Amino acid sequence: MSDDTVHGLDVTAIRKDFPILDQLQDGKRLVFLDSAASSQRPNQVIAAMDDLYHHSYANVHRGVYQMAERATNAYESARRRVARFIQAPSESEVVFTKNGTEAINLVSNSWGRANLKPGDAIVLTMLEHHANIVPWQMLAAELDLEVRWIPVTDDGRLDLTELDRRMDGAKLLAFTAMSNVTGALSPGDQLVAAARSAGAVTVVDACQWVPHLPIDVSALGADFVAFTGHKMLGPTGIGVLWGREALLDAMPPFLGGGGMILNVTTEGFVTDGLPGKFEAGTPPIAEAVGLGAAVDYLETLGMEAVRRHEVELTAYALRKLTEDLGDVITIHGPAEPATRGGVLSIELEGVHAHDVSQVLDTDAICIRPGHHCAKPLMRHLGVAATARASFYVYNDTSDVDALAAALIKARDFFAI
Amino acid sequence: MSGLEDLYREIILDHYRSPRNRGQLDTPPAHRTEGFNPLCGDEVVLYVEVESDSDGVERVTDIKVDGQGCSISQSSASMMSAAVKGKTIEEANALSSTFKSMMSIHEHDIGGDGSEAGPANESPTAELPLGDLEALRGVVKFPVRIKCATLSWNTLAQVFDELASS
Ligand SMILES: Cc1ncc(COP(=O)(O)O)c(C=O)c1O
Numbered sequence: 154m155s156d157d158t159v160h161g162l163d164v165t166a167i168r169k170d171f172p173i174l175d176q177l178q179d180g181k182r183l184v185f186l187d188s189a190a191s192s193q194r195p196n197q198v199i200a201a202m203d204d205l206y207h208h209s210y211a212n213v214h215r216g217v218y219q220m221a222e223r224a225t226n227a228y229e230s231a232r233r234r235v236a237r238f239i240q241a242p243s244e245s246e247v248v249f250t251k252n253g254t255e256a257i258n259l260v261s262n263s264w265g266r267a268n269l270k271p272g273d274a275i276v277l278t279m280l281e282h283h284a285n286i287v288p289w290q291m292l293a294a295e296l297d298l299e300v301r302w303i304p305v306t307d308d309g310r311l312d313l314t315e316l317d318r319r320m321d322g323a324k325l326l327a328f329t330a331m332s333n334v335t336g337a338l339s340p341g342d343q344l345v346a347a348a349r350s351a352g353a354v355t356v357v358d359a360c361q362w363v364p365h366l367p368i369d370v371s372a373l374g375a376d377f378v379a380f381t382g383h384k385m386l387g388p389t390g391i392g393v394l395w396g397r398e399a400l401l402d403a404m405p406p407f408l409g410g411g412g413m414i415l416n417v418t419t420e421g422f423v424t425d426g427l428p429g430k431f432e433a434g435t436p437p438i439a440e441a442v443g444l445g446a447a448v449d450y451l452e453t454l455g456m457e458a459v460r461r462h463e464v465e466l467t468a469y470a471l472r473k474l475t476e477d478l479g480d481v482i483t484i485h486g487p488a489e490p491a492t493r494g495g496v497l498s499i500e501l502e503g504v505h506a507h508d509v510s511q512v513l514d515t516d517a518i519c520i521r522p523g524h525h526c527a528k529p530l531m532r533h534l535g536v537a538a539t540a541r542a543s544f545y546v547y548n549d550t551s552d553v554d555a556l557a558a559a560l561i562k563a564r565d566f567f568a569i
Numbered sequence: 570m571s572g573l574e575d576l577y578r579e580i581i582l583d584h585y586r587s588p589r590n591r592g593q594l595d596t597p598p599a600h601r602t603e604g605f606n607p608l609c610g611d612e613v614v615l616y617v618e619v620e621s622d623s624d625g626v627e628r629v630t631d632i633k634v635d636g637q638g639c640s641i642s643q644s645s646a647s648m649m650s651a652a653v654k655g656k657t658i659e660e661a662n663a664l665s666s667t668f669k670s671m672m673s674i675h676e677h678d679i680g681g682d683g684s685e686a687g688p689a690n691e692s693p694t695a696e697l698p699l700g701d702l703e704a705l706r707g708v709v710k711f712p713v714r715i716k717c718a719t720l721s722w723n724t725l726a727q728v729f730d731e732l733a734s735s
Contacts, residue, residue: 511573
């Protein structure tokens with residue numbers, strides 16, 4: 154099978170932008186299949202950050218001198234580009250945070266404390282990453298909230314058969330757009346509609362979605378969308394919360410300090426407008442600039458093409474691994490590539506995920522063993538750990554072939 | 570780079586495939602304690618029966634291992650159970666510190682010339698033979714796996730702590 158016909162992307166050209174992938178480990182080509190944990194970043198992102206540090210760095214929003222103005226412009230231009238990327242109606246709805254986790258904590262702390270009261274019900278799903286569970290459990294413990302759970306099907310998708318009943322009277326629905334364990338894509342329209350008719354606010358964990366699929370936050374109709382820079386070719390230390398302006402406006406600040414106020418007196422403070430109100434302290438300036446460059450890079454590839462590439466690669470991988478490993482492999486998640494992302498949670502019969510990863514490392518293949526910060530889901534699937542391989546724009550069928558060969562090796566090594 | 574055989578010695582795979590003292594004991598008389606490796610979800614559940622003899626010396630009269638996890642954590646638990654069964658708590662603790670020092674002495678050697686620790690590093694309890702547990706020596710070259718190897722020992726220490734305070 155020729156790569157050119159299979160893929161919507163020119164992976165050979167893309168890989169040139171990622172010199173980190175062009176290395177040998179013990180003489181073997183590095184095969185990086187751990188982008189769901191954190192992606193690599195292209196030269197363009199590193200160069201954008203370097204350029205800021207080399208030529209235009211100063212704190213933002215304060216200085217009058219030209220370099221401070223350049224830094225502020227670079228920071229705000231990144232916000233503009235992120236807003237355009239997710240089709241936000243207004244860039245003031247784009248709040249920079251430290252990561253996706255902080256974005257969700259911002260909502261739970263600010264919106265949650267201001268709008269929820271004891272006895273209120275909130276709805277989570279069994280597909281969630283701990284980042285979209287624990288902040289709500291902390292709030293539930295503090296405010297004495299009822300927490301309801303949307304279950305999952307055996308193939309790792311949300312089970313929405315009793316959605317309306319579960320949403321009845323609930324004040325909030327928090328769900329992941331794409332599972333980092335099963336790859337399942339959530340039916341956002343249906344979930345948002347159900348939350349709407351119940352009068353509940355929706356919080357979407359899009360940490361796994363935004364890097365891999367086109368998103369239009371206006372069309373989605375959710376109230377808050379959180380995502381993280383380091384999984385979408387950007388640097389660590391930067392995340393995004395998008396929220397509806399009316400909601401963000403009415404919310405109290407999350408963290409207090411410089412940068413988020415209009416005025417401070419001995420009597421108190423007056424908060425700044427959006428998005429500054431939620432960006433207390435010196436923000437991650439270079440990281441925002443890096444994220445802006447990552448967004449540019451993804452837009453140049455085209456998110457439709459990124460998605461097409463990953464669907465094709467996932468289809469190839471599901472076929473290849475099942476053919477080569479047959480009965481000894483279980484791949485969690487939906488069977489249909491069009492309904493899932495490029496995340497394969499693998500169980501190899503008789504070989505623990507930890508051992509699978511160890512064997513794969515000797516072939517320079519990087520995958521992730523463990524519970525992937527989704528313990529309620531893992532418990533439901535009846536597994537303690539899986540070996541997770543995940544794809545991105547720089548992966549192709551040769552990576553899948555290497556994975557399949559190494560899994561056979563692992564099976565043979567541990568064969569009883 | 571170390572080969573897989575350095576880590577997965579035959580004896581380790583043997584304990585993984587045919588774990589010793591696998592199962593559960595009635596509680597009481599046994600004491601049950603769970604140990605978790607939060608990083609990877611490995612889980613060791615120990616059932617330990619401790620009895621005092623006429624001199625008041627406490628001895629592990631029976632032990633069973635339950636739970637699930639990777640070959641290193643499960644084989645280490647199996648070897649640990651075989652090693653401490655019938656031993657006094659004091660002997661078991663001495664074995665534990667010998668084992669742990671085997672793990673950590675070599676931790677400092679990572680990136681070095683790989684030579685074995687000299688006599689100066691020999692712990693005072695070294696007269697306690699580690700037996701099968703010696704096979705886990707290779708784990709120190711794979712630092713992320715050390716936690717897997719020590720999980721059952723840490724859980725055993727927790728058992729003794731809980732027994733002492735109850
Ligand atoms: C689905 C999902 N949500 C949230 C997160 C948290 O992202 P971060 O660690 O960048 O805050 C992750 C990644 O670990 C994730 O996969």
